[in-house]
Amino acid sequence: MGDPVGMAITHAHASGMGGMRGAGDLVARAQMSRGMRTWEAKAYVAEKLKISVADLTDPVIMTEVREDLQIGQMTPMPGCAKGIEAKFNIARELDFNINCVNRFRTRTSI
Amino acid sequence: MSKIFTRYGDGTPVELSEKELMEDMQAGTEDAADRANVPVLTDDDLKHMFDILASPHSFVSVERGKEVILTYDAGTLKIRRVGVNVDRIQALQIYEKIMGADTMELCHVDYSYKPIKPIITMEQPIMEQALLATHIPLFYGAMPNLGLYSQPDGPFPNPSELLPNGMIKEARESLEQTVEEAVRDIVFTGSAMYESGADGINLDSVGAAGDADFLASLIACRKLREKYPDICIQIGMAGEFILGMHGQLEFDGVRLAGLYPQDQVVLAKQAGATIFGPVVNTNTTESTPWNLARAVTFMKACGEVAEIPIHPNMGMGVGAVPVNDHPPIDIVSRASTAMTSLCKIDGL
Numbered sequence: 001m002g003d004p005v006g007m008a009i010t011h012a013h014a015s016g017m018g019g020m021r022g023a024g025d026l027v028a029r030a031q032m033s034r035g036m037r038t039w040e041a042k043a044y045v046a047e048k049l050k051i052s053v054a055d056l057t058d059p060v061i062m063t064e065v066r067e068d069l070q071i072g073q074m075t076p077m078p079g080c081a082k083g084i085e086a087k088f089n090i091a092r093e094l095d096f097n098i099n100c101v102n103r104f105r106t107r108t109s110i
Numbered sequence: 111m112s113k114i115f116t117r118y119g120d121g122t123p124v125e126l127s128e129k130e131l132m133e134d135m136q137a138g139t140e141d142a143a144d145r146a147n148v149p150v151l152t153d154d155d156l157k158h159m160f161d162i163l164a165s166p167h168s169f170v171s172v173e174r175g176k177e178v179i180l181t182y183d184a185g186t187l188k189i190r191r192v193g194v195n196v197d198r199i200q201a202l203q204i205y206e207k208i209m210g211a212d213t214m215e216l217c218h219v220d221y222s223y224k225p226i227k228p229i230i231t232m233e234q235p236i237m238e239q240a241l242l243a244t245h246i247p248l249f250y251g252a253m254p255n256l257g258l259y260s261q262p263d264g265p266f267p268n269p270s271e272l273l274p275n276g277m278i279k280e281a282r283e284s285l286e287q288t289v290e291e292a293v294r295d296i297v298f299t300g301s302a303m304y305e306s307g308a309d310g311i312n313l314d315s316v317g318a319a320g321d322a323d324f325l326a327s328l329i330a331c332r333k334l335r336e337k338y339p340d341i342c343i344q345i346g347m348a349g350e351f352i353l354g355m356h357g358q359l360e361f362d363g364v365r366l367a368g369l370y371p372q373d374q375v376v377l378a379k380q381a382g383a384t385i386f387g388p389v390v391n392t393n394t395t396e397s398t399p400w401n402l403a404r405a406v407t408f409m410k411a412c413g414e415v416a417e418i419p420i421h422p423n424m425g426m427g428v429g430a431v432p433v434n435d436h437p438p439i440d441i442v443s444r445a446s447t448a449m450t451s452l453c454k455i456d457g458l
Contacts, residue, residue: 014169014443024180041179
């Protein structure tokens with residue numbers, strides 16, 4: 001309950017990792033697929049991306065990292081990996097088991 | 111001495127002196143400690159919380175590096191609730207690309223597992239299409255909502271009508287039957303959405319109908335975990351305390367009635383949950399300093415014992431967030447900051 005400005009947007013600014021502006025989605029995947037607690041998940045993602053933990057919420061650094069690795073970015077440029085394409089790259093670069101990526105492979109016989 | 115602006119638990123503005131603010135925080139932490147048999151906040155914790163609450167700024171945030179992951183309940187529902195007429199995949203994209211969400215949840219307006227079951231084939235293609243177009247992890251979520259299984263909404267006698275008539279045995283039998291039905295519905299729906307590719311399944315507002323509600327969720331969670339070893343399951347609670355509507359229900363030999371967050375999270379892990387979402391309810395007639403100190407006391411104790419990630423609920427009416435459809439940003443940002451900086455938590 002509560003309107004999105006008062007709830008979701010306020011929490012995102014006060015204490016969130018910024019989602020795709022940073023590495024919030026990637027740290028979330030580390031929690032979800034590996035059961036890591038936050039500090040472990042941040043360290044894991046930072047090591048895989050070869051950046052510092054502090055960089056994980058920096059939109060300038062993370063945009064470059066995301067663009068280089070083709071793992072999805074807030075402003076999608078022509079030709080860059082988007083949606084499921086980017087999630088294939090996330091699974092490979094961060095060694096995550098992503099359910100929909102696995103099912104895509106099965107359904108398309110890749 | 112100048113007064114400090116804060117609010118009551120319903121959002122009404124109030125000004126407190128420094129002494130009054132500190133006294134309210136002290137009373138809040140003592141109330142939580144007494145109820146849940148956990149330690150009160152330390153003097154350093156209270157000083158840190160005081161600084162957050164007394165800040166003259168309208169918006170407060172955590173220190174750089176202390177950020178946590180955000181998960182959402184009733185995710186796509188919140189866009190429609192404010193009258194924005196977009197479909198659910200667009201709502202997911204709005205959260206992902208415009209609101210900085212780390213994760214998101216697809217859900218139906220009739221947000222319970224029971225009504226989802228007959229329309230599951232309409233829900234699965236939405237999830238499958240959404241997963242092609244988005245990047246952040248997507249949950250599918252709904253509530254166990256055991257209230258829907260008793261008359262007049264369901265087949266079983268209503269415990270709330272049986273109990274006042276002294277029919278305790280009959281009420282307990284009814285609750286036990288609702289558990290079986292609810293488990294079937296949750297496992298059916300959770301399985302279908304996982305097989306459509308969902309990154310996680312969210313059981314939201316668990317325990318709303320008491321100990322039977324919590325038991326159904328734990329059993330369903332264990333069954334889903336056994337069926338899909340890699341599945342992510344989030345159990346988000348409805349309240350801080352498990353109501354003993356049955357009173358004798360147990361999970362793995364532990365009586366459920368009366369459990370507080372630091373005990374609930376242990377059972378959630380045993381059941382196979384990946385993320386646990388503890389709750390502390392907001393008291394509308396107490397101040398934010400009272401509510402916040404109380405909420406942080408419960409959550410600090412929970413975070414200390416948790417062996418799985420915990421995401422305390424910080425939506426409207428919980429986690430010291432005022433009970434108002436438009437929660438004031440001044441209080442929400444302070445509650446968010448205090449919870450994240452004072453407790454060993456993994457998300458909100």
